[in-house]
Amino acid sequence: MKIISSIEELRDQLRGQLRTAFVPTMGNLHEGHLSLMRLARTHGDPVVASIFVNRLQFGPNEDFDKYPRTFQDDVEKLEKEGVYVLFAPTEKDMYPEPQEYRVQPPDDLGNILEGEFRPGFFTGVTTVVMKLFSCVQPRVAVFGKKDYQQLMIVRNMARQFALPTEIIAAETFRAEDGLALSSRNRYLSDDERSEAPALYQALDHVASAIRSGHLDVPALEQQAMSTLAQRGWQPDYISIRKRINLQAPSADDLAQGTPLVVVAAAKLGNTRLIDNLEV
Ligand code: PAF
Numbered sequence: 406m407k408i409i410s411s412i413e414e415l416r417d418q419l420r421g422q423l424r425t426a427f428v429p430t431m432g433n434l435h436e437g438h439l440s441l442m443r444l445a446r447t448h449g450d451p452v453v454a455s456i457f458v459n460r461l462q463f464g465p466n467e468d469f470d471k472y473p474r475t476f477q478d479d480v481e482k483l484e485k486e487g488v489y490v491l492f493a494p495t496e497k498d499m500y501p502e503p504q505e506y507r508v509q510p511p512d513d514l515g516n517i518l519e520g521e522f523r524p525g526f527f528t529g530v531t532t533v534v535m536k537l538f539s540c541v542q543p544r545v546a547v548f549g550k551k552d553y554q555q556l557m558i559v560r561n562m563a564r565q566f567a568l569p570t571e572i573i574a575a576e577t578f579r580a581e582d583g584l585a586l587s588s589r590n591r592y593l594s595d596d597e598r599s600e601a602p603a604l605y606q607a608l609d610h611v612a613s614a615i616r617s618g619h620l621d622v623p624a625l626e627q628q629a630m631s632t633l634a635q636r637g638w639q640p641d642y643i644s645i646r647k648r649i650n651l652q653a654p655s656a657d658d659l660a661q662g663t664p665l666v667v668v669a670a671a672k673l674g675n676t677r678l679i680d681n682l683e684v
Contacts, residue, residue, distance in 0.1 A: 406480070406483055406484045406488050406489065406490065406491055407489070407490045407491070408480065408490075408491045408493055409490055409491070409492055409493070410492075410493055410494050410495055410498050411494070411498055412494065412498060412499075412540050415490070415492050415540055415541065416540070418490055419451075419453065419490065419541065419542065422451060422542075423544065424449040424450050424451075424544050425449055425450075425451060425452075425453055425541060425542065425543040425544055425545075426445035426446065426448045426449030426450065426451075426452050426453070426543060426544065426545045426546070426547065427445070427452075427453045427454075427455070427537070427538075427541045427543035427545070427546040427547070427570075428441045428442055428445050428452065428453075428454045428455075428546070428547050429454075429455045429457075429533075429534060429537050429546065429548075430454060430455060430456055431456065431457065431458045431459065431472065431588065432456040432457075432458065432473075432474060432475060432476060432479050432588075433472070433473040433474065433475050433479065433588040433591070434456075434475075434478075434479045434482050434483070435578075435586045435587075435588065435590075436578055436586055437549060437551065437577070437578035437585075437586035437587070438482075439482060439486055440575060440576075440578045441547045441548075441549060441575050442454060442483065442486040442488060443486065444547050444573065444575045445545070445547045445573075446486075446487070448545045448547070448571075448573055449543070449544055449545050451489030451490065452486070452487065452488050452489055453488070453489060453490045453491075453492060453541050453543065454483055454488045454490075454491050454492070455491070455492040455493065455494075455537055455541070456476065456479060456491065456492075456493045457492075457493065457494055457499060457533070457537070458472050458474065459499075459529060459530070459533040460496065460500075460529075461500075461504060461507075461525075461528070461529035461532055461533055462525075462526050462527075462528075462529025462530045462533065463526075463529070464523055464524065464525065464526070467523070468589075468592075472588070473588055473591055476493070492537075492540065492541065499533070499536065504532060504536075506532075507528050507531075507532045508528065508531035508532045508534075508535045508562060509528055509531075510527045510528065510531055510558045510561075510562070513650075513652070514527075514554070514557065514558055514561065514650070514651060515527040515528065515531075515558060517554075517651060518554055518642060518644065518646075518651065518668055518670070519554050519555075519670065519679065520554070521642075522641045522642075522670060527554070527555070527558050530555055530558070530559070531558060531559065531562050534559055534562070535562065535566075538563075538568060538570055542569075542570075543570050544569065544570065544571065545570065545571045545572075545573050546559075546570050546571075546572055546573065547573045547574075547575050548560075548572060548573070548574060548575065549574075549575045549576075549577060549578075550574050550575065550576055550577050550681070550683075551577040551578075551585050551586075551587065551679070551680070551681070552679070553651075553666060553668055553681045554651060554668070556572070556574055557650075557651060559572055560572040560574075577680075577681075579605070580602075582602040583602045583605035583606065583609070584598075584601045584602045584604075584605060585605065585678075585680045587678065587679075589676055589677070589678065590676075590678075592675065592676040593673065593674070593676055594674065597673050597674050597676065600636065600637070600638075600673060601673060601678065603632075603633065603636055603638070604633070604638070604669060604671055604673075604678055604680050605680055605682075607629045607632055607633055607643060607669065608629075608643070608667045608669055608680055608681065608682040609682060610629065610632075611625050611626070611629050611643065611645065611667045611682075612667055612682045612683075612684045615645065615665060615667075615684045616684060620659045620660075622645045622653070622654065622659070625645065626642075626643050626644055626645060629643040629669075630642075630643050633671055637673070638671045638672065638673050639671060639672040640669070640670070640671035640672075641670040641671060641672070641677075642668070642669065642670055643667065643668075643669040643671075644667070644668050644669070645665055645666075645667050645684075646665065646666055646667075646668055647663055647664070647665060647666075648663075648664040648665060648666045648683060649663075649664070651666075651668070664683070664684070665683070665684040666681050666682065666683045666684065667681060667682050667684060668680075668681040669681065
């Protein structure tokens with residue numbers, strides 16, 4: 406595997422490649438990321454991964470400085486997956502001058518749910534993803550459904566800018582007890598790790614209720630939030646949304662069986678976890 410940090414060198418290395426499959430990451434790779442690499446391989450060749458902890462998508466009080474960085478370990482994992490190039494730019498490589506041009510998602514998608522609780526987050530994500538795409542020029546790029554809103558925003562961005570990159574969605578990779586794998590899980594204490602699957606269970610409970618015809622959306626959301634709060638969580642939201650645009654479903658949508666997704670974010674101790682379940 407070639408490890409490249411400069412944009413110029415990356416361009417030289419990938420020149421002429423027409424079927425590149427790309428997986429952007431912030432490192433601290435776990436099985437969930439590796440499943441994205443494997444999916445990428447089925448959609449293109451060569452597979453290119455990136456590791457870049459993108460300051461632009463972190464708020465001033467978020468965990469940029471303490472975000473887990475495990476580069477050597479990550480390299481070994483990617484080598485085993487047969488990744489051809491790892492693009493691992495430094496901040497200076499990626500942002501040699503202040504990044505003044507940014508990609509701004511629309512308010513009705515970028516400022517709801519995660520965007521409401523993490524102002525500027527999605528502008529940071531779309532800006533770096535656009536720049537990474539410009540560097541790698543992939544034919545396909547793989548994003549996990551775990552970050553459901555991110556996936557949708559990146560997909561809409563690719564469509565609206567007519568990017569030549571197809572966005573592939575990968576299913577969420579879960580531990581046996583249901584907890585969605587995430588780099589932030591490593592912040593959890595042993596007790597918190599035992600409690601953490603309760604987030605998935607809350608989503609599963611809401612999803613099952615909807616499937617069996619309970620369509621009182623506010624009551625289901627409220628009940629799920631209270632259950633988590635009683636267990637010591639601080640939920641930001643548990644919300645039933647339409648898969649197509651992440652807006653709240655109307656009574657007609659519910660009656661017509663419009664595809665839904667239940668999305669959630671909640672803090673357990675100091676760790677903020679997100680998850681979702683399609684209904
Ligand atoms: O999902 C992530 O790890 C990041 O948001 C991404 C897509 C690599 C952009 O920094």
